[in-house]
Amino acid sequence: MNQQKRDDSQALSGSAPVPLVYAATLSTPSNHSALSSIDAISTLIEQNQLPIHLTPKASDQKLTQKYRQQLSEEYQSPVLIIDDKGELSLLIEGISVAPNWAKLQRRVVSAGRKSELLLQAAKLSAGQSALDATAGFGHDSLILASTGAQVTMLEQQPLLALLLLVEQQKMVQEPNWQKLMARLDIVHCTAESYLAHALPQRMAFDVVYLDPMFPGDSYENSKTGKGAKVGKHMQALHGLVAPPSKEAEVSLFDLAKNAIADSQDAQGQNQDRLEATGRRLIIKRPISAPHLAGQTPDEVWQNDVVRFDGYFA
Ligand SMILES: C[S@@+](CC[C@H](N)C(=O)[O-])C[C@H]1O[C@@H](n2cnc3c(N)ncnc32)[C@H](O)[C@@H]1O
Structure with a gap:
């Protein structure tokens, strides 16, 4: 197992927090959708007893590919992202993915x-x-x-x-x-x-x-x-x-x-x-x-x- 996967499994066992970066444009007083998304996500985590401890952080930067790469390098572990359209995805080694059914x-x-x-x-x-x-x-x-x-x-x-x-x-x-x-x-x-x-x-x-x-x-x-x-x-x-x-x-x-x-x-x-x-x-x-x-x-x-x-x- 490489260092990244070791860190991941530590994060996933609940012993380490999972960063949730959300677009700050969605958290202005006139638009609460990012915050309500975070509430909805937290409720799902609780209801399904998922070993995830979210650490939300608003970001002023546009979630460009370059910035996603930077986030992966900064955290060295998977990062959850809510973009400016309110869509949740998982960022792993600079690649962000979501089921998108x-x-x-x-x-x-x-x-x-x-x-x-x-x-x-x-x-x-x-x-x-x-x-x-x-x-x-x-x-x-x-x-x-x-x-x-x-x-x-x-x-x-x-x-x-x-x-x-x-x-x-x-x-x-x-x-x-x-x-x-x-x-x-x-x-x-x-x-x-x-x-x-x-x-x-x-x-x-x-x-x-x-x-x-x-x-x-x-x-x-x-x-x-x-x-x-x-x-x-x-x-x-x-x-x-x-x-x-x-x-x-x-x-x-x-x-x-x-x-x-x-x-x-x-x-x-x-x-x-x-x-x-x-x-x-x-x-x-x-x-x-x-x-x-x-x-x-x-x-x-x-x-x-x-x-x-x-x-x-
Ligand atoms: C190759 S992917 C499956 C892709 C899936 N068929 C789809 O259509 O998206 C394998 C997935 O199975 C999960 N997985 C692998 N072994 C598992 C196991 N023993 N029990 C439960 N989930 C498992 C992995 O975490 C991973 O998400």
């Missing part, structure tokens, strides 16, 4: 098994349920939920969990998004603790989905040796979250695979019905990355960039 609107509206490889793999339909155990920015969760399925989203990283909660609160104000938002349940915890402890008392999921971090060089195509273009969201995540160790991969895989088996056992289904319901674990990997925990999948769906490895009970 509105940008996915067209994709979500037209999502189907033809257009989305993930949906070909997951085979979800309305009324079913999925566990996205590595939610990140929630983009894949939105695609899963576009089917009409309920999606429980787990995110271990408190600042990312906060961004997801803020985004859900924002999008639920949009009439077109309300139904989709009502199908998303965001939980801050690790996949391991949820699968080991919380799941048995909860509903059985039709699909468990994992998209864990992977080493930065896994984006390279093994045939051409050329790297796929890494989006800024993934670039920022690599500055914040380390890929799992081999042991962690094995533990995550076993728990996720058991969760599928457990949910079937719990319902006392026979083998014919298991095949008919098609409960499955789907794992997203860069095209040339090794299988998670070295486990050969039962079926694979892939394009030039990405692979979905499917495991059936």
